[in-house]
Amino acid sequence: MKKHWNIIGLLILSIFLFSFKPKEKDPEIxxxxxxxxxxxxxxxxxxxxxxxxxxxxxxxxxxxxxxxxxxxxxxxxxxxxxxxxxxxxxxxxxxxxxxxxxxxxxxxxxxxxxxxxxxxxxxxxxxxxxxxxxxxxxxxxxxxxKPLFALRGLLPFHDFPEGPDLWNEDMYKSCMTQMVKMKMNFFSLHTYPHVEPNVWVGLPEDMDKEGNVTYSYPTTLANTSRPGAWGYSAMDTRDYCCGASALFKDSIYASPLVEGLLPWPKGQDQMNEVFNRTGALWDDAFSFGKQLGIRFCAGLESPLSIPKEVAERLKEKNIAPGSREAKELLYKGIFSRIQKRHPLDYFWLWTPEGWTWGTPSKESIQSTVEDVQIARSVLSEMGDPFGFGLSGWVLGPPNDTKLFDQYLPAGDFMSSLSRLVGQERIDLGYKELSNSRMKMPVLWLEDDPALTTPQFWAGRLRSDIAESYAAGCSGIVGNFWRTRSIAPNIIAMADACWEQEDWNPDFGKPYQYVPVPTNDIRIGGVGTNYYRHIKGTEDQYLYNTQRYDLEGFKVKVPNGNYKVTFLFSETMFNEPEKRVFHLKIQDSEILRNIDVFKAAGRDSAYTITSGMVKVDNYTLNIQFEPVVGPTFLSGFIIEGKTADVNQIKGTPYRRCIDVGGGLYKDFEADLSEQVGNKQQKPRDMSATSLYQDYACHEFGPEVGNRVAAIFESLDGTVGNEGHLGFRMPRPAAWITGPGVIQPNETPWEEEAVKYAFVDSLYALRGLIKGKGNKARFDYWLNTFSCLRTMGELGCMRGLLDKQMQELSALLSENEKRSFVEDKILPLRIDLSRKWEQMIGYLMQTVYTSGELGTLINLESQTRKTYGFLTKYDKELETAYGKILPAEIGLSKTYSQSPRLIVLNERTVLDKEEDYKMEVVVLGMTNSDKVPVLMYRELGKGKFKAIKMVCEKGNIFSVQIPDNTGKTLEYYVSMEIEGKVLSYPASAPEKNSTWVRL
Structure with a gap:
């Protein structure tokens, strides 16, 4: 016993002595x-x-x-x-x-x-x-x-103001700086032909020795003065409501690449200027990025689309524009100009976008293969000055996804976007490509139908990247427009490229999949979009996107009884009996001799509804039988009631498919013709660890895990399919273009339940400690408050639509006048006030050009193009018998809290870069002082002050002090109506910094 006590005594003594062990000294140098x-x-x-x-x-x-x-x-x-x-x-x-x-x-x-x-x-x-x-x-x-993927990168997609169309040098360099901090190393650009100046198409002789072009064609980028593109209207920024015009220096907002050349360049000098400015930016930005280890990729769509001006140039040389000789010359011009003008590591071609919607014709496949071979041979003849790759909306034609594996040299990469804006899993063809091939899926970090709303896809991205690694892929690219509102998605992608063991239960296991046909498929059909004006509907996109040569559909539905409404618009033929067909549902012919032109004429919306049919095997079978010409369809709606199961009564059911198109209002994208991939697994992996880490660092440990639980509840979709049961509310959809707020006939009292999480977030705000944590939390609080207000606007507009139908049914003028005054006008006025509330929330989220683009989208597309507020105003004035009250107008005054905004903040500057920082001040008055830059060498001495210079109105700038060989810490301070504002919000305790390469 004494021995045991001796041992215990020694243990106690050792613990006592160990507890007084001197603390290991922190590094001093x-x-x-x-x-x-x-x-x-x-x-x-x-x-x-x-x-x-x-x-x-x-x-x-x-x-x-x-x-x-x-x-x-x-x-x-x-x-x-x-x-x-x-x-x-x-x-x-x-x-x-x-x-x-x-x-x-x-x-x-x-x-x-x-x-x-x-x-x-x-x-x-x-x-x-x-x-x-x-x-x-x-x-x-x-x-x-050690990275799991050799290439890990980004594809900021053009076309819309939310994305790189409005980026300037600062945004490109900021993006490159931050992606390296996230350990990414690949930056890529896609170019639509004739729309964007990323890549020039021309002859080798039409450039000087520096690569500046001397002959070109009109191209531009999204700007507030350009009408028509993707549904955006031209709109003076001074016409934006709620003081939003203060965010812009001028009445027109555009990238510096096209400033002064708007809405489109005119004449050769201006056309050349757009390309030469772009080339200079790529030289500057890509050279900056290469110092950080980034590899750059740019390219075009295939087959090569030749601009009209370039075609005329070829004809002058007696070269047929569509000939092999012409394409060889043009590819030589494309590659030569890049060599002379800016760094590039890879050039990629993209196969036709239409391939994602259906089986392409043999002619389309053949012309694309020939074009790719021409481009590749020209690059080889030039000594392969940069690498080569092939991408697209699909890996290859649906009937042979690995087609191009046999045509490309082993060192070239193959790539593709996931179908249905990321809802489908990665292409099964990646596993079937040769092992020596570099394989690089392009994943959707967000989709464009809901581009004005926040989107969380962290679980889906984890799933896709885990599967990509198991399939032997060597690269991952993320496609996106915005940055801050999808931050968790970008973090999920970057992290999964380095580490998966903590959350991927299949990590390190052999890749397995069971390619079983799904009962949610389309049979046959070639997709197209005619871009016609369709009479009798506001759903122009829905009726223009269609598919011809359809054989049928096998649609997954619960057992029950349903009717099917088929949507048509004859956009091809000008007379009857040019295409006639029968329709079968559940193997019974119920619609015969359908002739859309005969029934409705050309370019007119037309619908046919079947009788009720029974489904008892979970599959609704639709078949087309041609009589004359090709079958076709724009969409269909399944409506009915599910079957009773034991004592559980059936419930109403509705499912809508946009045939030949993507997500639109409550329509799903078209069904796939391809084999399903791993439908037995949930579409999304767990993202708990990601959201907990993100929220605890973003908002602090006091609320981190509780916010994480809310965020994760909004991530991804329910179930295995990936396109059903979105967890994040989606009050916006593709209507006239991306991100349009859609009318919703559901009463707000019912719809509001989807947005209850916003109140849960508000309840946590008082628990947050720290100025930086609160500012970051308020960004998300305003983002989700804006989302909820969008949802409420949709319901209000849905109610307005319903009331206008009731108005049209009234007979007497007195009844109409009273109905307008008592019912519709109060709602119409409330609609304007609610719009102001939404814009107010949105303006509190502006930190990057992405949020600025969201504002442009809502104002110029939802409000102006779609006429969300004003659609019925003229009709109401007629029924009311007098001018509508001024209250329906929108305020031009900023009424939110004052703010200092540094758009697209920089942290790393090039060695000799001459950098000027701009600050936007919201809520200032004429008597206010100017912003002041407070700066010092990192951690040394007192802060020095430099008054900023007024650029215009409420926009100020400052040339940063010389910081050669040293790091500067800084903050911006300004007094507004007796209150001192600081940027960043955590200043002066925690400040922003500049370092130089």
């Missing part, structure tokens, strides 16, 4: 080798900055061999032991070692270390928690890191 590369120097500077921002300790940076401290942070490139993008963190002899296989990998190590200190990175900026890091700088983490 950062060491770097002599003559470091710019990348190595940046890595050391970033470590210094983030240690200071998280702890308040400013560690000096010195070269090896100059009085080494006992404890240090050592930055070392070790290309002998580590692969080029691999890095490690370790503790040896009381020092922290950051090692990388290259200077880029060392930079990754620096950012990994910052994350271990509690920093988080997003594409729109850094997240620096308000609570300082309290742990040891040595014991915050260690390990070996």
């Amino acid at each position: 950062i060491y770097l080798r002599e003559n470091p590369t710019p990348g190595m120097q940046l890595a050391a500077t970033e470590v210094q900055k983030y240690v200071y921002q998280r702890t308040g300790k400013l560690l000096p940076i010195k070269k090896f061999g100059k009085g080494k401290a006992v404890s240090a942070i050592m930055l070392i490139c070790d290309s002998m032991k580590l692969e080029p993008e691999a890095f490690s963190l370790s503790v040896e002899n009381s020092s922290l070692y950051l090692k990388g296989g290259s200077d880029v990998a060392l930079l990754y190590a620096a950012y990994q270390y910052a994350e271990l200190l509690g920093v988080r990175f997003t594409l729109h900026g850094d997240i620096i928690p308000d609570t300082p890091y309290q742990g040891s700088l040595l014991q915050c983490g260690k390990g070996d890191y």
Whole structure:
């Protein structure tokens, strides 16, 4: 017994002595080798900055061999032991070692270390928690890191103001800086022919020795003065409501690439100027990005579309524009110009977009194969100045997805978007491609039908990237327009490219799939869009998108009794009896000799509804039988009631399919003709760990897990299919274009349940600590409040639609006048007030050009093109017998809290970049003072002040002080009506910074 007590005594003594062990000393210095590369120097500077921002300790940076401290942070490139993008963190002899296989990998190590200190990175900026890091700088983490994918990157898609159409140099460079912090290394651009200036099409002789073009064709980018494109109306920014015009310097807003050349360039000088400005930007931005290890890719669609002006140029040389000789010359011109004008690592071609909606014709496949071969051979003849790849909306034709594997050299990559704006899983063909082929799926970080609303797809992205890795893919690209409102999606993609073991139960297991046909398929049919004006409907997109040569559908529905309404518009023929067909449902012929022209004429909406049919095998079978000419269809609606099951009564059921088209209002995108992929698994993987990490760092530990639970409840879809049961409310859809608020006949009292989570978030706001945490929380609170207001607007407009139908049924003028005055006018006035409320919330979210584009979209498309507020105003005036009251108008006054906005904030500047920062002030009065830039060298001395210069109205700028060889910390301060505002919100305790390469 005495022996046992002796042992216990020794244990107690050892524990007592251990508890008084001196604390391991934190590093006092950062060491770097002599003559470091710019990348190595940046890595050391970033470590210094983030240690200071998280702890308040400013560690000096010195070269090896100059009085080494006992404890240090050592930055070392070790290309002998580590692969080029691999890095490690370790503790040896009381020092922290950051090692990388290259200077880029060392930079990754620096950012990994910052994350271990509690920093988080997003594409729109850094997240620096308000609570300082309290742990040891040595014991915050260690390990070996290696990417799962060789290429990890982004595809900011053009066309819409939410995306890169409105980006300037700052936004491109900010995006590149942040993507490297997230350890991504691939930046790509797609080019629609004749619409965007990313890639020029022309002859080798039509450029100078620097690659500036001397002959070109009209092209532009989205701008507020351009009418018609994708549903956007031209609209003076001064006509925006609620003081939103204050966000813009001029009445027209556009990218610097097209400023002064609007809405379209005129004449050769202006046409050339657009391409030459673009080339200069690519040279500047791509050169900046290459210093950070980014590889760049740009390209065109195939077959090559030849602009009219270029075709005339070819004819002058007696070359037929469609000939092989013409294409060879043009591809040589394209590649030569890129070589001369700006860096590029890869050139890609995109197969036709129409292939995603149906089986392409043999002619389409043949012409695309020939075009790709011509481009590839020209590039080879030029010595392969850059790599080559093939992408598109599908990997290949539906009947042979791996077709191009046999035509492309082994070193070229193959890529494709996921179908149905990401709702479908990755293409099964990736696994079937040769092992030597670089395979790179392009995943949707957001979709364009709901482009004005927040979208959370973290679970779906985890699922797709896990499957991509298992299928042997070597690259991942994310397609997007906005940045901040989809931050969790971008984080999910970036993180999954490096680590999956914590959340992927199949990680490391052999790739398996069971390619079983689904009962939710289309049989045959070629998709098309005629872009005609269809009479008798506001649903122009729905009736223009259609499919011909259809054989049928097998549609998944619950057992029950249903009727089917078929939607048609004859857009091809000008007389009857040119196409006639029968329709069968459940193998019974119930609609005979359908002749749409005979029934409705050309370009007119026409519907046919079947009788009730019974479904008892979970599949509604629809068959087309041609009599004369091709069958065709624009859409169909299944309506009815599900069958009673035991004591459970059936419920109403409705399902709508846009044949030949994508998501539109409550219509699903067209069904696939392809084999299903892993439908037995949920479409989304768990994203719990991601949202918990994000929310705890974004908002603080006091509310992090509770906010994470709310965010995750809004992520993805319900079930296995990927297109049913969206968890995030989607009050916007593609109508005249992307993101239009859609009328909703559901009463708001019923619809409001979907938005109850907004009140749950409001209830948490009082628990948040820290100015930065609160500002970040308020961004999301305003984002979701805006979303809820959009939902309420949809219901109000749906009620207005219903009341207008009731109005048309009234007979006497007195009845109509009274109905307008008592029922409709109060609703119409409330509709305007609700619109102002929505714009007010939206203006509080503007931090990047993405939110600015959302504002442009809602004002110029939903409000103007679609006439969301004003559609019935003239009809109401007629029924009312007098001018509508002024209250239906919208306020032009900003009535929200004052704000300082730094759009597209920069953190890393090029070595000799002449940088001017702009600040937008909302809510200022004429008597207010100007903003002041407060700055100092990082952690040293007092802040100095520079008054900013008024550029125009409420927009100010400042040329930043020289910071060669040093990091500047700064904040912007301004007094408005006695209240001092600061940017960032966490200033002056936690400030923004500038470092130079």
